[in-house]
Every structure is written in C-alpha cells, then in structure tokens.
Amino acid sequence: MVMESAAPPPSAPAGAPPRPPRQGGVPPAPVPQPHRDYGDTGYVPPSPPSYDATFFQNYGVNPFIDARADHLSTFAMDVDTASYSVARRFVLDGNRPDPDSVRVEEFVNYFDQDYPQPRRGAFGIQIDGARSPFTRDTWIARVGIQGRDVPDHHRKDATLVFVIDTSGSMNSGNRLGLVQRALRLLVRELRPTDHIGIVTYGDRGHAVLNPTEARHDDYIIDIIDGLHAGGSTNAEEGLKIGYQMADRWLDPRRITRVILLSDGVANVGQTGPDAILRQVRRYVNQGVNLSTVGVGMGNYNDVLLEQLANDGNGNYIYIDNLSEAWKSFVDNLTSTLQIIAKDAKVQVSFNPEVVHSYRLIGYENRDVADRDFRNDYVDAGEVGAGHSVTALYELRLFERTDGPIAKVNVRYQDPDTYRIHEESRNFNRRDIRGRFEDASPRFQLSATVAQYAEVLRESYWAQHTTFEDVRYHADRVGNMLREDPDVTEFAKLVSMATGISWR
Known part of the structure; x- marks a missing residue:
C-alpha cells in the first residue's frame, strides 16, 4: 500500500504553526518538484477519453404548469457552474456529454450577464423577455438577480x-x-x-x-x-x-x-x-x-x-x-x-389572466415548496459577493391581454446580522420584445445557452431543435459579444458538438 503524505518541506518559517505529526509511519520517497508556472493559464491536456465509472443523476425536466392551477414557482438560488465545465470537457475530448450531467441553470450561470449593481440591499432584480426563436408559440422570460459586489480590499x-x-x-x-x-x-x-x-x-x-x-x-x-x-x-x-x-x-x-x-x-x-x-x-x-x-x-x-x-x-x-x-x-x-446572502430563495407569482402556462428551464433539483418560501428554517441557496443568478422561463401567453405578467420575490438572510430581507419587482408586457433579435445580446446569449443545454440533455421540449439551430444563434451572439472569451468559446463548442456523432 502506498501512503499519501507530503514530501518533507523546508523548516517552518518563524511564526508558522507546526505541522501535525505525520501519521501512518514510514514517509514516502521524495518526489520531483514541478516547475512553478504560477501565471500559466494555458490548456491542460485532458486524460484519455475512455470514461469508465462516471456518476451523474437525472433530476428530470420541468413540465409546463397551468397558471390557473398553480401560479407560483419557487426555487433556491444556485451559483454552481460545474455542469457547463463538465460538458465542455466532454466536447473537447470529442465525446457526447452524458445527458444526466446537464443542469441547465449551471450552463446559464456560467456566463457574465452584465446586470447593473443593486441600488440598495444585497440584490437587484432585472426582468426581460422576448419571443422564443426555437418554438412558434412561446416566449422566454429572463429573471436576473445581481448580487452586491464587495471590493477585494473589503473582503x-x-x-x-x-x-x-x-x-x-x-x-x-x-x-x-x-x-x-x-x-x-x-x-x-x-x-x-x-x-x-x-x-x-x-x-x-x-x-x-x-x-x-x-x-x-x-x-x-x-x-x-x-x-x-x-x-x-x-x-x-x-x-x-x-x-x-x-x-x-x-x-x-x-x-x-x-x-x-x-x-x-x-x-x-x-x-x-x-x-x-x-x-x-x-x-x-x-x-x-x-x-x-x-x-x-x-x-x-x-x-x-x-x-x-x-x-x-x-x-x-x-x-x-x-x-x-x-x-x-x-x-x-x-x-x-464571501457570502452576502444565506438561504436565498426566489418565488415568481404569475398572473393567470395573462399567462396560460409556464415552465422553469432548469433548477429541477433546487425546487422549494411554494408554502416554504417564507419558512426561514428551510435550507436554500448561499450566494457570494458579486454573483448573479439567472432563471429562464418558457411562457405561453394569452393573446390580446394586458396587465402584469408576473411578480418576482427574493427572500434571504443577511449572514452578518441574521435579519431576513425580501425584495420584489413586477414583470410587465412592456418588458418583453416582439422579436428575439431585438432583445439584448446577453438575453439572447442566455436563451441560446439554455437551448444548447436542453438539446444536450435530450429534453422533450427541445425535441424539434437541432444543433444547427443552436449553432446559428451561438454564432450570431458570439459576433455580438466577441470581446467576451467565454462567449466566443461557447460558439466554438456548439460548432464542435454539432460535428460529434449523436447516436
């Protein structure tokens, strides 16, 4: 059996606490010290693409909900991004991502959204929308929540x-x-x-x-x-x-x-x-x-x-x-x-006079019971300084109706004072664009990234979308946001995924 430990370091500097005694007996043989390329951010070659024993979990896909039957949608905030990076690894290795590895919200939240800083409190709420370019009868609404920045010297x-x-x-x-x-x-x-x-x-x-x-x-x-x-x-x-x-x-x-x-x-x-x-x-x-x-x-x-x-x-x-x-x-x-909010939750209340049905795209494993939105003993999400959280909804709207579409509520605990705060914002018809191409570039990016994830995970709601459909919009957005390397890389990944054999 090979014991793991550290090669004997130099004597501890003055003021440093002693290392705990080595456990397990005989120290290992010395190992070569790697070159210290602290500033190197180049690509690290992947391991061979034979993926044995990978474990992912299928959390299902959210359905459309009739707004008259249930007008509330509640979920815990999530700032994880691992799912997108995992899928990137698959594609760069020339492999199809495991559908169970795809969590749509982590794809969307990987990217900067350029939301404005909140004027007060921990969060600012931004809402916009446009017609979906991927289906004929649905709209996409983007709920963006921007966390307050903390300057590095104030951390x-x-x-x-x-x-x-x-x-x-x-x-x-x-x-x-x-x-x-x-x-x-x-x-x-x-x-x-x-x-x-x-x-x-x-x-x-x-x-x-x-x-x-x-x-x-x-x-x-x-x-x-x-x-x-x-x-x-x-x-x-x-x-x-x-x-x-x-x-x-x-x-x-x-x-x-x-x-x-x-x-x-x-x-x-x-x-x-x-x-x-x-x-x-x-x-x-x-x-x-x-x-x-x-x-x-x-x-x-x-x-x-x-x-x-x-x-x-x-x-x-x-x-x-x-x-x-x-x-x-x-x-x-x-x-x-640095955390700025504990147990952060979002609840969207849809107006059933305007919204026929809605579907939260992603967040399947972050669901919170509607009745628990104001139950502060229910565990939710922790959000770090400057993080943004984005949730996309697919909507079916009644034609020729007016009035508010929804109200977005955010509830969280201040980690320092332990006080509970709640903020809200309305979403109105004037906040949505008739054409997808008229929406902001970042909105178009979020919708395209989400549809890419939907196709990768073989979502029922994306069964009529092809990689070429996604690629068209990814290329357009990549050109509009060419100064953002994450976006240009995304466009390249979609192109690579399009060329992978999908069986």
Missing part, C-alpha cells in the same frame, strides 16, 4: 482548509497535478492575513498543515507540491478531519471554509453525500461552509460533489484546465469566498 480575512484527495485515482490524467497547480494560483492570490490548512486523504485522512498565515506562501506551496497519490479513498475521514480543523479555528469575524478537491470517488467508510454530511452537520450549522472542486473524467462522481456542496452551504465548480482555476481562484476569489 473578510479567510481561514481555508484544503481537503485534498490523494487516493490512487488522482494519478489518472495527472488530476493531482492539476489540483496542485490550481492551489498555487489560489495561495499566491490570498492576502498575508488569510490562513491555510491542509488535510489529505487516501486510505486514511491526515492533517498535514495546521492553519498557517498565507504570508508563508513558499512554505505552503512546498507542502502542496510534495503531495503524491496512492491508496483507496476515504473521503469521509478526510472531510471529518478538515471540518474539525476548521472548527478549532472558527472565528465569526472571518470567513471559514473547507475546500474539497477531488474526483468525487469514495470507496472507504461512508461513501454517500447524506451519510458523509451527517458526520459533520454540526460544523455546517456553526458556519463552516464547504466548496467542492471537481477534477478528472472517468472514475468521476459528480453526484457526490454537487450534493456535498449543496448541503454544505457552498458552491461546486469543475476545473478542466488552469484557465478555469484562474477564473475561480483569481478573478472571482471574493465571490467564491
């Missing part, structure tokens, strides 16, 4: 505990190597007063570094660089040790977060998200949040990582290349770390 100091999967599966496709490169970026980006702790797990979990000030970045990076992979996968024990470490350093004036970096496979101890979270539930309730970072494809468990993040009051991202790591750990670091 709270953070205590981060990296729980790193160093099991044997992390050798495949250099997964651990990508994690190490991503963490170098993050460590270099943190402020000197942030703290970093490190836990690893393979057959067993090990505390490798007690929380240490990020000003000792060379020392911390040496420990990260010295990790190697081997053994089984005891995610339960690794997370348990990570939460215990975070709890010992819990300070209400600081951000305290556990960050799990893994391919999601667990085969020792408790292996399901519910069972694992039961072991650490009290830490979550005390304010230790969990973010999950997925790597690799083949022997990959999306279900575990997505549900752990949901239940751990955090977010889930998938890193398929170093550019994605840069986006999450450098460009959007404050958004990733």
Whole structure:
C-alpha cells in the first residue's frame, strides 16, 4: 500500500504553526518538484477519453404548469457552474456529454450577464423577455438577480482548509497535478492575513498543515507540491478531519471554509453525500461552509460533489484546465469566498389572466415548496459577493391581454446580522420584445445557452431543435459579444458538438 503524505518541506518559517505529526509511519520517497508556472493559464491536456465509472443523476425536466392551477414557482438560488465545465470537457475530448450531467441553470450561470449593481440591499432584480426563436408559440422570460459586489480590499480575512484527495485515482490524467497547480494560483492570490490548512486523504485522512498565515506562501506551496497519490479513498475521514480543523479555528469575524478537491470517488467508510454530511452537520450549522472542486473524467462522481456542496452551504465548480482555476481562484476569489446572502430563495407569482402556462428551464433539483418560501428554517441557496443568478422561463401567453405578467420575490438572510430581507419587482408586457433579435445580446446569449443545454440533455421540449439551430444563434451572439472569451468559446463548442456523432 502506498501512503499519501507530503514530501518533507523546508523548516517552518518563524511564526508558522507546526505541522501535525505525520501519521501512518514510514514517509514516502521524495518526489520531483514541478516547475512553478504560477501565471500559466494555458490548456491542460485532458486524460484519455475512455470514461469508465462516471456518476451523474437525472433530476428530470420541468413540465409546463397551468397558471390557473398553480401560479407560483419557487426555487433556491444556485451559483454552481460545474455542469457547463463538465460538458465542455466532454466536447473537447470529442465525446457526447452524458445527458444526466446537464443542469441547465449551471450552463446559464456560467456566463457574465452584465446586470447593473443593486441600488440598495444585497440584490437587484432585472426582468426581460422576448419571443422564443426555437418554438412558434412561446416566449422566454429572463429573471436576473445581481448580487452586491464587495471590493477585494473589503473582503473578510479567510481561514481555508484544503481537503485534498490523494487516493490512487488522482494519478489518472495527472488530476493531482492539476489540483496542485490550481492551489498555487489560489495561495499566491490570498492576502498575508488569510490562513491555510491542509488535510489529505487516501486510505486514511491526515492533517498535514495546521492553519498557517498565507504570508508563508513558499512554505505552503512546498507542502502542496510534495503531495503524491496512492491508496483507496476515504473521503469521509478526510472531510471529518478538515471540518474539525476548521472548527478549532472558527472565528465569526472571518470567513471559514473547507475546500474539497477531488474526483468525487469514495470507496472507504461512508461513501454517500447524506451519510458523509451527517458526520459533520454540526460544523455546517456553526458556519463552516464547504466548496467542492471537481477534477478528472472517468472514475468521476459528480453526484457526490454537487450534493456535498449543496448541503454544505457552498458552491461546486469543475476545473478542466488552469484557465478555469484562474477564473475561480483569481478573478472571482471574493465571490467564491464571501457570502452576502444565506438561504436565498426566489418565488415568481404569475398572473393567470395573462399567462396560460409556464415552465422553469432548469433548477429541477433546487425546487422549494411554494408554502416554504417564507419558512426561514428551510435550507436554500448561499450566494457570494458579486454573483448573479439567472432563471429562464418558457411562457405561453394569452393573446390580446394586458396587465402584469408576473411578480418576482427574493427572500434571504443577511449572514452578518441574521435579519431576513425580501425584495420584489413586477414583470410587465412592456418588458418583453416582439422579436428575439431585438432583445439584448446577453438575453439572447442566455436563451441560446439554455437551448444548447436542453438539446444536450435530450429534453422533450427541445425535441424539434437541432444543433444547427443552436449553432446559428451561438454564432450570431458570439459576433455580438466577441470581446467576451467565454462567449466566443461557447460558439466554438456548439460548432464542435454539432460535428460529434449523436447516436
């Protein structure tokens, strides 16, 4: 059995807390130190495209709802983006994405929306709409919720505990190597007063570094660089040790977060998200949040990582290349770390005199019972500073009717004062455009991205849409928003997906 641990680092710098004693006996043989290309954001070559043992969950597809029978639509906010990155990995490897891997809202929320900043409170609400270019008799409504920005210099100091999967599966496709490169970026980006702790797990979990000030970045990076992979996968024990470490350093004036970096496979101890979270539930309730970072494809468990993040009051991202790591750990670091709203929910009340029926596109696993919108004991979504949340509805409207289409309500808890806030905005006929092409470019992008996801997941409601239909609009939007590299990449991905054999 190969033991996982860190290669012996240099002596700890003055002021750094001691590393916990090595567990498990004999230290491993020294491993070569990789070149430190901290600023490299180039593409990391994928592992071979033989995807064995990938685990995704089918949450179904929302139906059309008769507005006279049920005029309320309620869901928890979601800022995850992993599903889009996973699908990108499939397509770049020349493979068709698994339909069960597609969560439409994570495709849409991957992209910037250019919503204005809220004038007051945590959120601003934007609503617009236009005729659907993909069907004859429906309209698309976009509900956009923009979170308040927090300047980087106003972010709270953070205590981060990296729980790193160093099991044997992390050798495949250099997964651990990508994690190490991503963490170098993050460590270099943190402020000197942030703290970093490190836990690893393979057959067993090990505390490798007690929380240490990020000003000792060379020392911390040496420990990260010295990790190697081997053994089984005891995610339960690794997370348990990570939460215990975070709890010992819990300070209400600081951000305290556990960050799990893994391919999601667990085969020792408790292996399901519910069972694992039961072991650490009290830490979550005390304010230790969990973010999950997925790597690799083949022997990959999306279900575990997505549900752990949901239940751990955090977010889930998938890193398929170093550019994605840069986006999450450098460009959007404050958004990733600092929460501006807890248990955030959205409820849309449709006017049945104007709306015949409606369908929420995505958010199938974020559904909240209508009666629980104002039940503040029901768990919902956590939103980071500057994050935007977008929900698209497909509408069937009565002809020649006037009046409001809907009212959008947002409810959340302030994480610092614990006060409950509620904000609302009306959606009227004047907010929709008669032609899709007359809507804003970002609206057209959201609708096109959502339809791409619908086709990928083989949605009943997209059965008459072809990849060529999506490609036409993706190319148009790509030209309109050519300054946005994510949008131009999206247009290329649609083109590549069009050329993949779909059987």
